[in-house]
Structures are given as C-alpha cells and as structure tokens.
Amino acid sequence: MRTRTTRRTGAPLTGAAAAHQYAFDWGGEGLIAGVDEAGRGPLAGPVVAAAVILDDQDPIEGVTDSKALSAARRERLYDAIRARALCVGVGVASVEEIDRLNILQATLLAMQRAVAGLRLRPSLVLVDGNRLPVLDVRAEAVVRGDATVAAIAAASILAKVTRDRLMDEAHAAYPAYGFDRHRGYGTAQHVQALRTHGPTPWHRRSFAPVAAAQRAPAREAA
Secondary structure, three states: OOOEOOOOOOOOOOHHHHHHHHHHHOOOOOOEEEEEEEOOOOOEOOEEEEEEEOOOOOOOOOOOOHHHOOHHHHHHHHHHHHHHOOEEEEEEEOHHHHHHHOHHHHHHHHHHHHHHOOOOOOOEEEEEOOOOOOOOOEEEEEOOHHHHOHHHHHHHHHHHHHHHHHHHHHHHHOHHHOHHHHOOOOOHHHHHHHHHHOOOOOEOOOOHHHHHHHHOOOOOOO
16 A cells, blocks of 8 residues: 655644544544654664554553653553553564665564554554655654654654663673663774674674674784
8 A cells, every 4th residue: 555755743742642633634533553663773783663553541651752761661661561552563673684675674674564563453554754664554654753643652662672672682692792781882882892802693794883893804802
C-alpha cells in the first residue's frame, strides 16, 4: 500500500488525544501504531526498532521521548508498556545487515520487522522522523514524533531499552571496550579502544572509524 510522507510538526499531543487526532486526519477510527528506532549512529551493535499500539483506556503516565528519561525510568516504563499496551513488536537489524545494506536501509528493515511483529493489525502506522519503511498498511512520517505522539514515545523507550540490553551482552563478551557505558557510540574511550584492540564482531565495518581501526598496521600497547 502507498504510504504517506507528509511532514508534521504540530503542537505536542499525548495518549488518546494523539491517537484520535491522527485517526481523524485520516478520516476514520482504528488502531494506531507508533514506531521508532534506537542505534542508528553508533559504531557498534545492531539497530533496533519497536512498534507499539497503546490502550486509550489505560494511559501510561510518564511516557515521553526516551532521550529525556533516565535509564532507571526507561526500565520502569519499559515494563509498564510491555504489560499494558495492546500489543508491541520489536525488530532488529544485525551488524551484518547494516554493513551490507547501509544504516538507513537496515533501520527501515528493523521497522518493517517491528510492525510485522504486532499481533494486531493497525489502521495507521506513525513513524518517527521523515523516512518510511515499505508497509502494507497506511503510514505517516512524523517529525519529532517521539516528543509529540505517545505511541511513538513508547516505541522509542522499548527500542532503547532493548538495544541497551543487547549492548550489555556485548560488554560481557568484550569488557575492554566499555559498551555498557557508551552503548557503541563513538566516544573518545570507544575510539581509543578500537585503536588499541581493533574491531570486534559487534562493530560496523562500514563505518569510517571502524574501517580505519581495521586497516591500522599495528595496535597501540594496551
């Protein structure tokens, strides 16, 4: 089905108000899924997307953009969303897929997988940002959607917590890199570890700093 790519930057809406406003814009009522991703920018780890259909009759207090929340608060909201949303779906695109497809296409693939994982079929999918995956349902890209639409904000929390837990696994396997702190982002500590130890299987070799570390003729002393 053809998807809609209208850019939207209206006043913040939350909970049922957001869902009903968008349903009205599309000319009807129905289930609305919010979609967001985590992990486009890091040098290591997968990209994770989540899709969430919230229950208008059971609003979850405190749901907002995951970037505005502490790690502890995200964890609590993650549990609440899992328990009280009508349904959720999570999609992951691996490091290998990122390197093969590029990060944009891998992100869209993760979003497709997240929507496919919903046990209920939405009438409309609202995706954070300005790019849309190919879906078989109506979809709209919502600029700053993680700050204006509750379902997208909920998806941002699920995606972030899921990815952070995966990066904890990376840290357990490769503690010298500090994945538990920077989550794969290109911090000074991470870049130094790359120069010292070289890339791990968790690293995205299509990203320039990782490729440079892989080409280095010799490692610095640990």
